[in-house]
Amino acid sequence: MEHMEHGHRYDDILYRSRPVSVRHLPMSLRDRAAQFSPFAALSGHEEQINETARLTDGRVELSEEAQTELDRTQQWLLDHLFQQPTVSVTYFIPDSRKSGGAYQTVTGIVKGVDPCHRWLLLADGRRIAMDEVLLLKLCDAAEKAE
Numbered sequence: 001m002e003h004m005e006h007g008h009r010y011d012d013i014l015y016r017s018r019p020v021s022v023r024h025l026p027m028s029l030r031d032r033a034a035q036f037s038p039f040a041a042l043s044g045h046e047e048q049i050n051e052t053a054r055l056t057d058g059r060v061e062l063s064e065e066a067q068t069e070l071d072r073t074q075q076w077l078l079d080h081l082f083q084q085p086t087v088s089v090t091y092f093i094p095d096s097r098k099s100g101g102a103y104q105t106v107t108g109i110v111k112g113v114d115p116c117h118r119w120l121l122l123a124d125g126r127r128i129a130m131d132e133v134l135l136l137k138l139c140d141a142a143e144k145a146e
Helices: 002-008 029-034 047-051 062-080 141-145
Strands: 084-095 099-114 118-123 125-129 135-137
Touching: 062 099, 062 135, 084 118, 084 125
Parallel strands: none
Antiparallel strands: 084 099, 084 135, 099 118, 118 125
16 A cells, blocks of 8 residues: 555546446436435425415405495496496405405406396406405596596
């Protein structure tokens, strides 16, 4: 072990070329780098925490007076569809992943009302369940211009 005496332990292999396997192709740099990428032991855990923390609104129960007013507005729309009235509708969208949901307000021209299935159809193709409507307001000419 004379190499160890002089402090040059690996001199015999230091300047040799790297061995190349005849069986295995060299790994691409991308695959080699992937071996050292961060490991996520709990994959999906952060998304689950974010989903749990996401807030939803509860559905508001309409008073009898508010329900009567909503029914009156719906009847007016049925009687005046030929005028293509513009309405502002605030309605509840149930959340598909957890209890509750969110309220959304849209404005559009009423194309149709289905009193049997209780649908409101807007000109943009949106179909809104009347059972989810919180507020249905007729828009006047000034609001239509906006």
